[in-house]
Amino acid sequence: xxxxxxxxxxxxxxxxxxxxxxxxxxxxxxxxxxxxxxxxxxxxxxxxxxxxxxxxxxxxxxxxxxxxxxxxxxxxxxxxxxxxxxxxxxxxxxxxxxxxxxxxxxxx
Amino acid sequence: xxxxxxxxxxxxxxxxxxxxxxxxxxxxxxxxxxxxxxxxxxxxxxxxxxxxxxxxxxxxxxxxxxxxxxxxxxxxxxxxxxxxxxxxxxxxxxxxxxxxxxxxxxxx
Numbered sequence: 001x002x003x004x005x006x007x008x009x010x011x012x013x014x015x016x017x018x019x020x021x022x023x024x025x026x027x028x029x030x031x032x033x034x035x036x037x038x039x040x041x042x043x044x045x046x047x048x049x050x051x052x053x054x055x056x057x058x059x060x061x062x063x064x065x066x067x068x069x070x071x072x073x074x075x076x077x078x079x080x081x082x083x084x085x086x087x088x089x090x091x092x093x094x095x096x097x098x099x100x101x102x103x104x105x106x107x108x
Numbered sequence: 109x110x111x112x113x114x115x116x117x118x119x120x121x122x123x124x125x126x127x128x129x130x131x132x133x134x135x136x137x138x139x140x141x142x143x144x145x146x147x148x149x150x151x152x153x154x155x156x157x158x159x160x161x162x163x164x165x166x167x168x169x170x171x172x173x174x175x176x177x178x179x180x181x182x183x184x185x186x187x188x189x190x191x192x193x194x195x196x197x198x199x200x201x202x203x204x205x206x207x208x209x210x211x212x213x214x215x216x
Contacts, residue, residue: 005175005194009165009185026189028161031139031212033187053136057117057165057208059185067113077117077167079141079208081134086113100165100187104139104212 009059013037013098020044020090025100032106038063038093046089054088054103056080061097063090117167121145121206128152128198133208140214146171146201154197162196162211164188169205171198 012023013035020042023035036044038061046066056065062075067088074080082088120131121143128150131143144152146169154174164173170183175196182188190196 003178003180005178005189005196006173006180006182007187007189009187025187026163026191028189028191028212030159030192031161031163031210033163033189033210051138053139053212055134055139055141055210065114070111070113072111072114074114079115079117079133081113081115081136081141083134083136084138088113102139102141102163102210102212104136104161104210 009035009100010098015039015096027106030106031102031104033100033102036099036101038090038097040093040095042093044090046087048087049082049084049103049107051084052103052105052107053084054082054101056082057100059098059100061093061095063093063097065090117143117208118206123147123204135214138214139210139212141208141210144207144209146198146205148201148203150201152198154195156195157192157211159192160211160213160215161192162190162209164190165208167206167208169201169203171201171205173198
């Protein structure tokens with residue numbers, strides 16, 4: 001049965017052999033929630049969201065990530081906080097990795 | 109080593125035998141991230157956030173949850189979207205349950 005409010009995060013996962021892929025889950029006026037999906041070795045170049053707070057929660061897999069001056073290995077259950085104006089990215093996925101991502105306010 | 113940006117979501121979990129408990133993880137100007145922790149049978153009364161979008165991601169356990177007119181059983185990996193002005197709550201935790209919660213903008 002279709003639901004407006006309930007969703008299983010592992011259902012819409014999609015991998016792209018060419019580059020990390022994105023899946024939209026929910027979008028409100030003040031927050032966006034989605035997935036970032038990586039094959040081993042894929043990256044997300046370091047970038048900044050002006051005026052938007054963001055976090056990642058690793059659902060499965062393992063990745064080397066960077067926020068500001070910190071680099072860390074993130075695995076299932078790791079929350080990675082990337083506040084507005086602080087550069088962040090995924091240096092490299094060490095396994096097939098799925099991350100939930102939330103951004104407030106939502107990207108245009 | 110202390111980190112400003114990386115955190116393991118299962119480390120700060122705290123249960124209260126008297127009622128569901130809350131743990132702050134990260135707070136920015138535009139978004140708050142925390143945990144809600146329930147013992148079996150504990151509830152979160154239905155409530156509304158005026159002007160704030162929210163979602164839950166169930167990290168472990170199982171709970172009966174309500175958003176608007178929908179009631180659903182949520183387990184590991186379920187994302188429950190509770191947009192601004194829509195009443196939502198936890199009818200009952202069916203097991204010991206931990207949920208990540210994000211709210212934008214943050215509660216005062």
